[in-house]
Amino acid sequence: MAINAAHIATLSGAKLLGSQEASFTQFAFDSRRIHSAQRTCFIALKTEFADGHRFIDSAISRGATTVICSHAKYAQEYPSVAFIIHPEPIEVLKSWGAEQRAQLPGDVLAITGSNGKTVVKEWLYELLGAPEEVHRTHASFNSVLGVPLTLSALESKHQSAIIEVGIDRPGQMKSHAKLVQPTLGIFTTLGDAHGEHFENDHKKFQEKWKLFSSCRCLVLSRESFDLAVALKLPIPARTMIWGKGEALDPENIPQWPFEGEYQIANAMAAVGGALLLGVTMEDIQRRLALLQPLEMRMQLRGAKDGGYLLEDTYSSDLNSLRWALEELASSAPTEKKWAVLSHMGNQERTAQAKELVKSYALDRVWWVEQPEDVPELTASFAGLDLSKITVLVKGQRAFKLEQFAATLQDQYHSTWAEVNLSAMRRNLQKFKKVLNPKTKLMAMVKAGSYGSGTLEVARWLQSLHVDYLGVAFAQEALSLRAQGISMPILVLNVDALQMPMLAAAGTEVELFSRHQLDHWLSVKRNEVLKVHLKINSGMNRLGFAPEAVSDLLKELVNYSSVEIVGVFSHLAAADNSSKDTFTKQQLEVFEKVSAQVKAQFPAAVSHVLNTHGIHRFSDAQNDMVRLGIGLYGAGTYKGIEPLEEVISWKCKVSQVSTLEKGDFVGYGLAFKAEKTMKYATLPVGYADGLSRALSAGKGRVFINSESCSILGRVCMDMCMVDVTALKVQAGDEVEILGSNQNSTELAAAAGTISYEVLTGIGPRIPRLYLKD
Template identity: 35%
Template sequence: MIPEQFTIAHIAEILKAKSFLPTPNSVIKMLLIDSRTIINAQITLFFAIAAQRDGHIFIADAYKNGIRNFVIADPTYAEKYPDANFLLVQDVIKALQNLAAHKRKLNDLKVIGITGSNGKTIVKEWLYQLLAADYNIVRSPKSFNSQIGVPLSVWQIEPEHTLGIFEAGISKSGEMQHLAEVINPTIGILTNVREAHAEGFANGIEKLKEKLLLFNNAELFIYSPEYVSGVNIDDLPGKNKFSWSLSSAADLKITFIEPIEGRSYIRAIYQNEEIECLIPFIDDAAVENGIICWATLLALGYTAKEADVRLEKLTQVSMRLELINGVDNCSIIDDSYSADISSLAIALDFLNLQNQHPKKTIILSDIYETGKSSEVLYREIAALLIQKNVNRLIGIGSNISSFADLFEMDKCFFERTQSFIEQLPAIHFVNETILIKGARKFEFERISKLLTQKIHDTVLEVNLNALTNNLQYYRSQLVTGVKLMVMVKAFSYGSGSFEIANVLQHQKVDYLAVAYADEGIALRKAGIKMPIMVMSPEPSAFDAMIKHQLEPEIYNLQILKSFLHFLPVDIQHYPIHLKIDTGMHRLGFEQDDVKELLPILNTDELKVMSIFTHLVASADQVHDEFTTQQLHSFDEIYKQIADFLTYKPIKHALNTSGISRWKNAQMDMVRLGIGLYGFDSALTSKNLQTVAVLKTTVTQIKVLKAGETVGYSRKGVMPQGGTIATVKIGYADGYNRAFGNGVGKMLINGKLAPTIGSICMDMCMLDVTGLNVKTGDEVIVFNNEQTIADLAKQINTIPYEILTNISQRVKRVYFYE
């Protein structure tokens, strides 16, 4: 039986940690790895994990925000904060895992463990939908399946829970055993095993065997023979096994699949009888995940009839928060498909990250199946909303409405979603960020549609998780102490402005850089407070730059003298950045300018924050000798200036490809540009993730006769006739006219379709002859399969141009998991 509470002294015993405990009876209920996401500091234990950045450096922030309990690997921190509790361990991540494993052992409940390459999160969420009527379920929030995410998920287990559903993901050998000890599943499910995350394994068999370690102690193992090819059947884990297959003998042998009006009718042989089910999806991945859930229900003892009834009610799972432009200068965070306390905390952190509006509002439904009494639940939520600086609550549902008095903020309540919609004209939403968070039964997608700006159907989806992962990859390449400046010029390479900058500010990069002052001013007005360098300052913008504390790049004597002349007399040590020209021959001081430059810098009015140069060809091996010359010239000029000054400015030269190829030249800071968005010509490995997906829709289908033509000037000819699809993207959206007449291709239903005829201003046509395409179908212009690099090759340009040319009339939707 789990003790009523964990004290820090009790945890010290569990972890066998050396302890410094001025208050040993402090109660711990929450575990934390990120000092920016504190909910209740008094009952929280902070783990200083060394990942891309050493978690010890955030102890000061955590302490400042009220945390007084820490697990550390560096004993010096215990001396700095004598009034705080510290547990000293050798490996902080392992300590986190051991603590979660201990709590798991104290709770005797059925636990489903899920692993595989694809489908883990969907299967987990669908099993939650299918089994929630029979169990009090605790499950992984979102896709928390890593070495850190799994123990944080398992720590949620409480005595009232009767079923746990946890997913586990690995990227290299040696990881799964740790997660198996934490989850200790009684039931194991293996989802699709493909090439994803294969880089950390010698081969596919090694990866498969590593994944199977999760199920070594399982009572029941659910799998498809196709996924375990290469492993002897006698070596498979699980005291009992349940198999399913589309092609070979199995406990559940699928014999027939047919799409019917957006659903899939499936027949199978089970216990020598034919059974059937209807799954409300038709894409291959969803059907496969649905079959895994079908097999699980049958393996758990549900009848074929009951399984069919439940499967037919499955609903779409959206694990991603969407950030969209809303009406009346609002930003909408759409999380309208789920409502539970753990995902609410994640969504509120994302809301708190948004600084572009002065007011933060949440529209929140009743929350169900938490295992807590309603009063305890809503008291906890009320405290959470205050802690996350939420200004206004709109509660929908009879349960949350009955606890209205607990919420000390601007608030209003409605019994039903329809009641809120009817009153919407009287509720004013202006210049605020609105989080829409609701259980599926409340149909909050109706609210999202009403509050979202109506823009045409071409959309650029920006994956903020992928962007963050790319950022962390480049950080992992840096020597300790090297700073990071990130380029957000040109509307963040077409991806957005404050939306990207907010993420970078949250991730604590050191500098942002923009091309022009107005870009920096827009970021300041959106709540970006970090240092911003302006690369092309204009004298006409000096006043605004000073007002908004923007730091100019100074690249010649004339602009330096103009800026000095403009500075108000009462300003001292205004930050500037000196650009040195070592070979780009675009902007910058040259060696001959230094003699005249130095006396001008001898003033208290200015402070040179950094001195930098721009490498011409850091990605090209053929020009490495020239790059070496650039770096040598820069060293000499930097030394002349730094020796003259009484302080040492930041020194930097490397751009994206320079970070990848010139690690010995990182100096004091590097500048990350298009690598943040997934492109680095110096990288050949799959280190970067696709950040942006451009998609549109089919407007109309036409069947043409032999010899008929398509588009302006009759350039698209159909000699044999065929079928064309008109799609909602044209050169005004940034789809270049050079893509016309078969040069460009788009993905429809997984198949490439070439353009036909000229690209029009607002639309273009695709040859979809022989493809099953209908009006309203989604069309992918670029994604991780047909990449921006592929499009660039098609018209002989570079990815920068493809990305930055996307018109701002194209709606940006930002996803965050």
């Protein structure tokens, strides 16, 4: 649908400059997701972390035909582009979204709660039969920006909508409710998310409840209903309560496709929503069997031959296809891009999809016409080399393209790690909140980005405009440069022999010893070696003694092949309050030496604070800080909002067996059953990073959120756990790290630290990269 720039400017009372005839088909708030094939309106938003006006040039160079911003100065530079000028650009988007909402003829079902919103929305859509005339929120676009973006995408073909709505602080929901004007509602759960911004859970519940002020019907659990009554909140005339003994009783569903309480709770909310939207219970029960966990949504993982696989095989409609193509265009780690796509259900939609795909000029595209064609497709791909290629696999559920995608994966292993890049971004923002506006930030990506994967994390951080990356060894830096990472990189632990390669690659190096410098100066150099001078302020690991710095600086002034671009040190005990006297002494030493360096090299960047230092010694931010373990969500830090662990580690049950009294299990006969019991064998062992110190019940995993102790010894590739009290079968998912057990807790059980747990997750464990 073409949107006229003049029309939405008039709607919001904005001023239109430049092209008066411009139109576009979609909005974008991230210039990297703009593609010249799609007429796009770029919204230059200003947040506490970034100013979108900085990326207007980039947006236009990528093909934006319209820009919504608050500054008129850009219009003179680009007369052929339409500029909609408004002091609050997001208000223009809201005005358009409100008009689209007003024209929708049918119901709007709004979903809110602390957890499960996206799952409930997607499952509800499946229970409706995935109709094209029902619009729904893309992914988890439920924020202050996501809600108006969702409404802005409504079209004349849509008869009703499912809108996901989230808040993270008081005062937000009233604005959402006014914009969405829902007629039906679902409340999922009340949980811990964003609790730091609310006085208590009751206040959070009351804020979320404001969404339902215009609803005539509501779906919720008995627990949530009772809380609403207790808080004397207005309740719609019709409520559909689910729970044991209620009108919607999970026990009345004859067969669930899953067993976990959390999944059943989400499914019951979706069932209630489907009933409100007119689906019969007969159709609902038939479609329930098709519901799948959302793991099949937009995952980037390694493929065979060193390529990449971008997998989204849960569903496929024109809107989600467009988002997948944008993700492929903006985030693929390779230059070559392929796509394997299913037909869309009818000829008209498939033709529209083919036109959309054609506009992205992919290198190769396969269209799967019938599910029966998948085996032939699989056979044809067996002989293809996927090196330096990213393959998008996206299709409707009936095609079961996840089975085809599994054949493209790099060495299948039923143990895997999920890396939530969106959680990493949020962690980064939480630390940035406590930094001075001009303080730079170096993100540490050494040791495989603390187990998360160096290249993929580096690409993500570069896209977030982080100032620096920090690595431990030359090979890490050279590999990143070879694969397109162009941002500044500091290399620690540099061998003198590697300095020429690093200088040629444009990286910066740690200069900690006289022998490094002597080697560099021993021959005439064409390159300039950019160094960060390492000061030994008391940790006594590496670095120049403070008293040696003055003479060193006098000498370096005479050499054109060496440039001091930074000065830094390491704190030995920033996390230990009992050692604060020593830490303060280190900071004093560094401050004096840093001043010496800056006197002769004023542009040198000074940095000394690590993750713990950032929150405990914020007065010593200097020019830059180094964020390590905190970026990946491990630990808690006073003054920093609660973090999200970036890595989840999972596997699947290989086998379930029984031990009789007196039976042994595992090497060394280390465990002897004192009674009849049931145990599960898991495909994960110490070669994968599951410490042998977790043997003999010291460690545990979780199945269906229930704790299962490790029996006997952890083996190289396997371990056994007690599942006596559980209903478990082969193929069930197991959580090693996740919502039930974080890296700090697992480390405590193994007698180590979270750093070792995360960096120890083995290289044979495939990483899946997610954006929620």
